[in-house]
Amino acid sequence: AAGVIQSPRHLIKEKRETATLKCYPIPRHDTVYWYQQGPGQDPQFLISFYEKMQSDKGSIPDRFSAQQFSDYHSELNMSSLELGDSALYFCASSFGLSNTEAFFGQGTRLTVV
Amino acid sequence: GQQVMQIPQYQHVQEGEDFTTYCNSSTTLSNIQWYKQRPGGHPVFLIQLVKSGEVKKQKRLTFQFGEAKKNSSLHITATQTTDVGTYFCAGSGGSNYKLTFGKGTLLTVNP
Numbered sequence: 001a002a003g004v005i006q007s008p009r010h011l012i013k014e015k016r017e018t019a020t021l022k023c024y025p026i027p028r029h030d031t032v033y034w035y036q037q038g039p040g041q042d043p044q045f046l047i048s049f050y051e052k053m054q055s056d057k058g059s060i061p062d063r064f065s066a067q068q069f070s071d072y073h074s075e076l077n078m079s080s081l082e083l084g085d086s087a088l089y090f091c092a093s094s095f096g097l098s099n100t101e102a103f104f105g106q107g108t109r110l111t112v113v
Numbered sequence: 114g115q116q117v118m119q120i121p122q123y124q125h126v127q128e129g130e131d132f133t134t135y136c137n138s139s140t141t142l143s144n145i146q147w148y149k150q151r152p153g154g155h156p157v158f159l160i161q162l163v164k165s166g167e168v169k170k171q172k173r174l175t176f177q178f179g180e181a182k183k184n185s186s187l188h189i190t191a192t193q194t195t196d197v198g199t200y201f202c203a204g205s206g207g208s209n210y211k212l213t214f215g216k217g218t219l220l221t222v223n224p
Contacts, residue, residue, distance in 0.1 A: 033211065033212065035214075041216075042201060042214040042215060042216045042217050043156065043201070043214050044214075045211045045212065045213065045214075048211055055211075056211040058211060090155055090156070092156075092212075100161075101146060101158045101161050102146070102158065102203075102212060103158060104148075104155045104156045104157070104158075105155065106154075106155050107155050
């Protein structure tokens with residue numbers, strides 16, 4: 001069965017550079033979530049989209065932005081990268097907003113040097 | 114905002130022993146989900162509980178949702194080395210659709 005696809009899997013950037021992470025949800029899933037997970041920590045919610053509109057916002061820095069496109073894929077844009085942005089970034093998708101399981105992608109490991 | 118607390122943070126057991134992790138929310142939840150994350154992997158959905166007092170079983174795993182829908186537990190009977198990983202609870206509630214994760218419980222199993 002198709003799963004959530006994230007690209008790239010690994011990314012190395014220098015401080016102050018920009019990065020774009022992409023997420024392709026499971027077919028027919030209309031909701032996408034972005035999470036940031038630091039080493040040994042729980043996933044922290046960043047932002048979510050439902051039917052191409054932002055549905056919820058968490059601890060996403062102003063330097064980051066995201067959107068969901070007409071084909072339901074989503075991109076997380078990160079600018080002025082800082083060392084502390086180094087983390088695993090997970091995208092998850094679901095069908096609908098509430099009471100529905102979320103399927104996680106394998107994540108993008110971002111390292112800022 | 115909604116907070117989800119999870120204990121213990123770590124649990125080390127001998128193979129064959131039981132294991133339980135507990136989850137408490139600061140607010141009433143509409144549902145709670147449990148995920149397992151292996152080292153270096155991504156969270157994998159285990160189960161979702163929606164009803165007050167609900168109990169669900171998956172082989173050696175038993176999941177409970179409290180009557181007040183503010184707490185939940187995951188119990189593993191007779192742990193195996195394949196159970197190693199971090200178990201997260203994640204809840205959503207009210208108009209808040211996002212999943213808020215607990216800190217997770219890292220389970221290690223000594224063969």
